[in-house]
Amino acid sequence: MKDDLELIRKLQNQDSYALSKVYDLYSGALYGVILRMCKDESLAQDLLQETFMKIWQKSHTYNPDKGKFFTWSYRIARNITLNALRKKNVLIQNEDLSVYKDRSTSEEKEILGLDGSLKKLEPHHQRALELVYFNGLTHREAHEEMDVPLGTFKSYIKQALKKLRESYKEELLIVWIIIEMMR
Amino acid sequence: MMDRNTIKDTGILEQYLLGELSEEQSIEIENILKEDKELREYFSKMEDDMEQMALENAITPPVHIKTAILNEVENPSLIGKEKVIISQARKKVSYNFAIAASLATLFLLSSGWLYNQWKNTERTMITLQQETNDLRNRLVNLEDNYKETDKWYQAINQPEVVQLILKGNEKSPNSAAIAYVNHQNKEVILNPKGLSKLKNDKTYQMWADVDGEMINMGVISANQEMITMKYIENAASLNITIEPVGGNDHPTVEQLISNVYL
Secondary structure (H helix, E strand, O other): OOOOHHHHHHHHOOOHHHHHHHHHHHHHHHHHHHHHHHOOHHHHHHHHHHHHHHHHHHHHHOOHHHOOHHHHHHHHHHHHHHHHHHHHHHHHHHOOHHHHHOOOOHHHHHHOOOOHHHHHOOHHHHHHHHHHHHOOOOHHHHHHHHOOOHHHHHHHHHHHHHHHHHHHHHHHHHHHHHHHHHO | OOOHHHHHHHOHHHHHHHOOOOHHHHHHHHHHHHHOHHHHHHHHHHHHHHHHHHHHOOOOOOHHHHHHHHHHHHOHHHHHHHHHHHHHHHHHHHHHHHHHHHHHHHHHHHHHHHHHHHHHHHHHHHHHHHHHHHHHHHHHHHHHHHHHHHHHHHHHOOOOEEEEEEEOOOOOOOOEEEEEEEOOOOEEEEEOOOOOOOOOOEEEEEEEEEOOEEEEEEEEOOOOOOEEEOOOOOOOEEEEEEEEOOOOOOOOHHHEEEEEEO
């Protein structure tokens, strides 16, 4: 999974075709994160648009030496969404709190259910990654949410990532075997 | 400054990746990463995993978002009025989308209908083809039959052909065969249909009597309408005997069932 540096350079030179390509590559992954954080489709759509506008406007500040392009984009999406939720929370606190609480019905959970190798992890590992990555909680908020000490929570994340890595390796191996067999 | 293992253990890299850290902390981590190649690789793998996880959990956003973003990027002067324009664009987009969707539905339905029609036609074609083959086969059979019949008919329906009835004697009273003898073409054709059925190990055989000697004219195979027998010169009479299957060299005279003089 190497970044296409040529594509990113074009984006930094304000090539709208490059933006379109970047959108095709990452909009689904980013929308998955945003929608899981705010659990509100119409808001998530606005935030996704805002995210890509920011990616477009700030692309010159991205430095490939510091990390992958997706990590950088993910942080933008997460910050925009957290800010929007904070604003919304202030508004909602003046109205009816239950509106916000009722949002995560079981039906929505099914639609927003997690997929891929993440699903194969043990529930507490899965939950830990979900909280920090897809729900945008900080480690501090998340360990309280899960009701475990911060140190334990951090080790959850670490173990979860390790397991994830192993399962990706396994998948790669299987793909490699299939490719070898097809030759 | 923290050492490599402490950094790995504290989970601060994860927090850095997620964007949880303050700007100061982030810069500190970035500086550490810049110095430490191994740690940078460790972080890069973590990034890969997180990206993979996000891609696996991707949700496709509605199409109009992309259109709106590209519109906005290509007409930056409109940014000031973005809210109004976006909502209008969205309406327009959803209107266009509705048209496209209904066209697509129409197309889908008509393709379905055409597909059905095509399948029906295909079925009819196959049936027709089978019928044609069937008819062709029947025609070939009929033609063969006709040719066969015509051959026999031509052979026996001639003025020089003598027709002889071989009636069964007391040994086989219900038997009768018809022999057609053509002395000019030296041909003998026999219609054995009237001969009584024999056991499986027996057969009828035909003989010509020449100067008191019986000469083989051939075995009369069962279930045939017309058989060509050997023509024997100067035969005085035609005789039919019952012989073991495969025929005999000499006639079993006791088993003579019919004879006729020429």
